[in-house]
Amino acid sequence: RCISDSFYNTPARRKFMRTEKTEFGHIDEIIRRIALARFDVTLNLSHNGKVMRQYRAVAEGGQKERRLGAICGTPFLEKALAIEWQHGDLALRGWVADPNASSAAFAEIQYCYVNGRMMRDRLINHAIRQACEDKLGADQQPAFVLYLEIDPHQVDVNVHPAKHEVRFHQSRLVHDFIYQGVAAVLQQQAEPELPLAKEEPAPRP
Numbered sequence: 724r725c726i727s728d729s730f731y732n733t734p735a736r737r738k739f740m741r742t743e744k745t746e747f748g749h750i751d752e753i754i755r756r757i758a759l760a761r762f763d764v765t766l767n768l769s770h771n772g773k774v775m776r777q778y779r780a781v782a783e784g785g786q787k788e789r790r791l792g793a794i795c796g797t798p799f800l801e802k803a804l805a806i807e808w809q810h811g812d813l814a815l816r817g818w819v820a821d822p823n824a825s826s827a828a829f830a831e832i833q834y835c836y837v838n839g840r841m842m843r844d845r846l847i848n849h850a851i852r853q854a855c856e857d858k859l860g861a862d863q864q865p866a867f868v869l870y871l872e873i874d875p876h877q878v879d880v881n882v883h884p885a886k887h888e889v890r891f892h893q894s895r896l897v898h899d900f901i902y903q904g905v906a907a908v909l910q911q912q913a914e915p916e917l918p919l920a921k922e923e924p925a926p927r928p
Contacts, residue, residue, distance in 0.1 A: 751776065756841045758794050759834050759868055762787055791818065791868065799829035799866060804912055806869065808904030812877070813897070815904040817869035819851070821912060822858035825866070832866040838875060843887045847871070850898045854905035871901065 747770055754768045758778040768776035781790045792800035803818035820829060835847050847869075855865040879890040891897040 754778075755794055756834065758790070760836055760839055760841060762790055795832050795868065796829060798826055799832055802826070802829075803868075804908050806904055806908050808900070808907065810900055812874045813900050814872040815869060815901060816872075818867065819855075819869065819905055819908065820866035822855045822863075822865060822909065825859060825863050829866045830864055832868065833864065834868045836870045837878060837880075837889055838872060839870075840880065841887075842889060844889055846891065846894055846898055847901060850901035851905055854902045854909060858909070867905075869901075871897075873897070 751768065754766055754776060757764075758766050763780050763782075765780040766776070766778045767774055778790060778793060781787055788800060788803075791803070799818075799820055802820045802824040804821055806815055806817050806819060808815040820826075820832070833843075833848070835842050835844065835851075837844070837847075851865050851867055851869070852859075859865060873891070877892045879892070882888055882890045
């Protein structure tokens with residue numbers, strides 16, 4: 724309601740508005756991005772007096788997975804592999820979907836945050852894609868929700884008008900770090916579990 728009233732009878736803005744359904748979709752996506760960035764904040768999205776989305780604040784631990792499922796869907800959550808990777812001042816955490824179980828149900832889930840800021844960065848996407856390429860088809864894309872922490876002095880956020888891209892001072896280091904982190908968790912997933920050896924009965928004296 725508030726957003727509709729903000730643009731009511733304002734020709735300079737109204738002519739750029741799409742259908743109500745399209746505009747709601749844009750707002751819904753923004754709320755998703757914020758909800759994934761701040762698990763500690765409760766977010767509600769209402770439309771025409773009806774609550775459409777409700778993301779409750781959660782603490783650390785398993786509750787994060789519950790909220791992740793509410794935002795990205797159960798199919799993604801069921802195939803999500805947790806990542807915890809660190810080297811020096813670089814830290815990568817989050818989830819990447821098992822490429823062997825890639826599904827259209829979560830093909831468009833690609834969220835990456837740099838120091839808490841949502842990004843659509845080509846270098847980051849390339850590193851993730853490269854780590855998954857052996858397991859993805861030519862027409863498939865990796866699905867992920869990842870959080871990169873880096874020394875703020877090592878990244879420039881003022882290279883894109885909408886702040887969607889960044890420039891890393893050591894781009895090759897960052898690329899390889901992300902690649903190795905994603906590849907490591909995929910490799911761990913691919914390793915078969917060793918069967919437990921059956922204990923032989925002790926010989927009788």
